[in-house]
Each structure stands twice: as C-alpha cells, then as structure tokens.
Amino acid sequence: ATFLGPRGGPRAAGEIFRQPDLGQTLTSLAAEGPDWFYRGPFAERCDRWMAEHGGLLTRADFASYTAKSREPLVTPYRDWQVVGFPPPSSGGIHVAQMLLMLESFPIGKLYREAPATAVHLLAEVMKRAFADRAHWLGDADFASVPKGLIDRAYCQQLAASINLDRASQVLSHGKPPRAQDDLFSDRHTTHLATADAAGNWVAITNTINTSFGSCVVIPGTGVVMNNEMDDFSIAPGTPNAFGLIGAEANSVQPGKRPLSSMSPTIVLDAAGNPRLSCGAAGGPRIINATLQCVIRMLDAGATVGEALAAPRVHHQWSPDELMMEAEWDPAIVRAVQQRGHVLAEPGDIAIAQAIEVTADGLLRAAADPRAKGSTAAR
Structure with missing residues (x-):
C-alpha cells in the first residue's frame, strides 16, 4: 500500500x-x-x-552488522588498469576475467568488421566466466575464492578453448592455478557514477535484489526490506530468482554475505588517471553489461553515450542460452544462430550509467536509454 x-x-x-x-x-x-x-x-x-x-x-x-572496507581488484587490461569490486561481489572478478580472455582477440575490430563473430566471442567468454562463478564464488571470509580466476595465463587458457566458428558446450567450471592456497580473504538495483573537477571519482551500486525486495515496508520507516537471501545458494544446482545456480562456496551461513553481481568499475589510463566509470543494475546481467560498456569504449572507440545505447548480449552459462537485444540486425542474429547458439527471448540487458573523460579533458556522462535515468552537472 x-x-x-x-x-x-x-x-x-x-x-x-x-x-x-x-x-x-x-x-x-x-x-x-x-x-x-x-x-x-x-x-x-x-x-x-x-x-x-x-x-x-x-x-x-x-x-x-558491520560494513567492511575491502581492497579493490586492479587488473591490467591492454593499456589500462581496471578497478573493480572484490568478493562477495562476483562482478569485479568476472569483468576482469572476461577482459583478460578478450585480450587474446581484436574485439574492437570484430565489433566494426564482423559483429556476428564479436557476439559469438562474447557469448563464449561469458559462458566460461559464469561457469567459474557458479562453482568458485562466495564470501571470501567463508569460502575459498581463488585469485587464480584472474591469473592471466589461466584466462589465456580459457580463451584458447574458444572456437570462433562454433558454439561450445561448457560442461563445468575451470581449474584456476593455486585454487586452494592463493585466495581472496579479507532487479531492484541502482547504479550511480560521479566525478568532480578535483579528480575524485565514485562508482556505487546498491540493491534490494528483486523488484520491491521482500515486499515489506516496516511501518513508520518508509524502508523497503530487501530479499538478498535469494542471492545465496539454498542448495547446489538450485537456481535463484535470476536463474543463477551456485555451489557450497555461496551456501547460507551465519554472518556470511551473499554473492552478488554488482560491478562498479573505474578504468585508469597508463598514468593512473581515471578514464571512465561505469556500472549497471539488472541482476547477473550487470556483469555482462558492464563488460560491454568497457570494451565498446576502450576497444571500439565509442563515446559513453554510444556505448550505453549499443545493443548488448547476455549469457550466464546456465541455462545454456544467449539473449540478444531486439535492436541487433536480424542478419547478425541469424549468423550467431548458425554458429550453434540457442537464443532466448529478447529483452533489455541491464541498465547502465557511465562517465568518461574526453580528449580535451571534459567530463561527459550518459544514462542508459533503456530506462529513465538521467545525468546532471553543477
């Protein structure tokens, strides 16, 4: 009411x-x-x-309850440093993991010259990342989350298993190096990206999980209670509200924080200066939307507005189906199907927000046209 x-x-x-x-x-x-x-x-x-x-x-x-301050993930990608969110979010790890897989391919050139191949490649990269997510990811204070997931050699090994001509069946998670001893220890979502003239940048994602959370408002507070418990794995192989499955690493335990897909991201140039900030809302689609915004801008040369408006794809390993937004050219969709991908019903793939620094040093922001977000300057 x-x-x-x-x-x-x-x-x-x-x-x-x-x-x-x-x-x-x-x-x-x-x-x-x-x-x-x-x-x-x-x-x-x-x-x-x-x-x-x-x-x-x-x-x-x-x-x-206490809020925890954790060291961000910093991953070299081509000429940039990508700063992301550590566990218990899966976003930072898997955005980084997919970027490291994509380093083996000219993804920017593929977007321009062979878009069907670009879509196919993204689907294959996403499948491998989400298979690892399902098995390895959880609260690093309770579960053994291996740093090897973003080991460059491991990601290159995953990339080498991709056939650019045919869809592959990813049956299980990968086996990152030092998986037992080198560990990370220590859809009603909103993302905010902000930057100021002094060089301060902030990327924030907050959520109550699904629409209206638990559908409970404590009388007199106006606060909608979340249903974040659904982000835990109640049993291995049992999907949550977003169709994601998990393993023991994300099981329910007292004091444990559930796995999320939040992916607030800031990209630094070679000199360590912020180049762009982005993130999204939309359950597991957040991870893949953030990835695509980053590579559209860094690899394909898109502006922040072009990157957010461009059509996206989403694959989360289980179910084994690829979602392509309705704005994709039908010829590209057919070419992707011919490579063996099973397509899901089209739908919007997350709602992203982003800021970039232009060549002349100006800050330029964009809100995703898929929703009624906005930008502001003062």
Whole structure:
C-alpha cells in the first residue's frame, strides 16, 4: 500500500509521490548517526515488527552488522588498469576475467568488421566466466575464492578453448592455478557514477535484489526490506530468482554475505588517471553489461553515450542460452544462430550509467536509454 494511490490503485503519471516516513528515517540517520540505525530506535522498531509477524531479523542482528572496507581488484587490461569490486561481489572478478580472455582477440575490430563473430566471442567468454562463478564464488571470509580466476595465463587458457566458428558446450567450471592456497580473504538495483573537477571519482551500486525486495515496508520507516537471501545458494544446482545456480562456496551461513553481481568499475589510463566509470543494475546481467560498456569504449572507440545505447548480449552459462537485444540486425542474429547458439527471448540487458573523460579533458556522462535515468552537472 505504501506505493499505491489513496484509493488503492496505481498512481497517475506525473503525480507527486511523497515519502514522509522515509524522509524522517534519513533525517534521523543523518542527525543521530549509525548507532540510531543499528542499535537504537530503527533496530528496535524492526525487531518489534518482526516478532509480531513471524520474521527472523532481530535487534541483535542489526547490532552485529558491520560494513567492511575491502581492497579493490586492479587488473591490467591492454593499456589500462581496471578497478573493480572484490568478493562477495562476483562482478569485479568476472569483468576482469572476461577482459583478460578478450585480450587474446581484436574485439574492437570484430565489433566494426564482423559483429556476428564479436557476439559469438562474447557469448563464449561469458559462458566460461559464469561457469567459474557458479562453482568458485562466495564470501571470501567463508569460502575459498581463488585469485587464480584472474591469473592471466589461466584466462589465456580459457580463451584458447574458444572456437570462433562454433558454439561450445561448457560442461563445468575451470581449474584456476593455486585454487586452494592463493585466495581472496579479507532487479531492484541502482547504479550511480560521479566525478568532480578535483579528480575524485565514485562508482556505487546498491540493491534490494528483486523488484520491491521482500515486499515489506516496516511501518513508520518508509524502508523497503530487501530479499538478498535469494542471492545465496539454498542448495547446489538450485537456481535463484535470476536463474543463477551456485555451489557450497555461496551456501547460507551465519554472518556470511551473499554473492552478488554488482560491478562498479573505474578504468585508469597508463598514468593512473581515471578514464571512465561505469556500472549497471539488472541482476547477473550487470556483469555482462558492464563488460560491454568497457570494451565498446576502450576497444571500439565509442563515446559513453554510444556505448550505453549499443545493443548488448547476455549469457550466464546456465541455462545454456544467449539473449540478444531486439535492436541487433536480424542478419547478425541469424549468423550467431548458425554458429550453434540457442537464443532466448529478447529483452533489455541491464541498465547502465557511465562517465568518461574526453580528449580535451571534459567530463561527459550518459544514462542508459533503456530506462529513465538521467545525468546532471553543477
């Protein structure tokens, strides 16, 4: 009822939607600090509501939570350094892993001269990355997530297994080097990219998982409770809301953080200066959308607006089907099918936002035309 009109129906286009409870929550948080949220009135209100309605969250759960600061992943890709998000997000690892596979191919030239081959190559790279994701990825504080997943030699080995003429069947995950001893230890989503004149850049992705999260708003708070538990693997091989499967590395455990696909990314040039920032919303499609934005700009020379508007593809290993957005040329779609790919029904592949630095040093931003995002400067 929080989001419906006064008579219980949908609100009209252009109608002003006010959220005074959420406004008061944010005001109190700003004034009182995090203890108000995690140990004070907000946690107490949630605890009471959960107790009255059979929920599981308690005040003790709020009090025991801490935000963690982790070292970002920094991966050399051609002449750039790609800075990404470490586990428990899978985005940083697999954007990097796919970029390292693509280093073996002239992906920019393929986009321009042989787009069907480019699509086929992307599908093959995505399959291999998502097979590894399903087996290896989880919260690195609990699971053994090998750094070898982004070992250059391992990624080149995966790339060498790709046949540019035919789709391959990827039956299982790969075996990265030092998988047991060199480890990472220590669809209602929004991405924000921002940069300023002083050279500060920020890429932020936040989420409550699927649309409207758990569909619960704690009365008096305006806060929609997430359903991030669905990002855990409840059993090996059992798909979640996005069709993703996982293994023991992403099983449910007390205090563990679920695997996500969030992929906030910043790319630095050879001198260490920010060149572009991007990220997306859209479940597992986030990873592949972010990858395609990066290579469109770095390898194919697209502007930030062109990169976000260009049609995308998505493959997540399971199910073994390739999604191509409806904007692809039908001749390209047929050529991809002839290589042996099974195509899923077309649909939008994530909602991305990005910023780039132009050749004359100006900041240029773009919002994905697939949704009603926006850009702003001040």
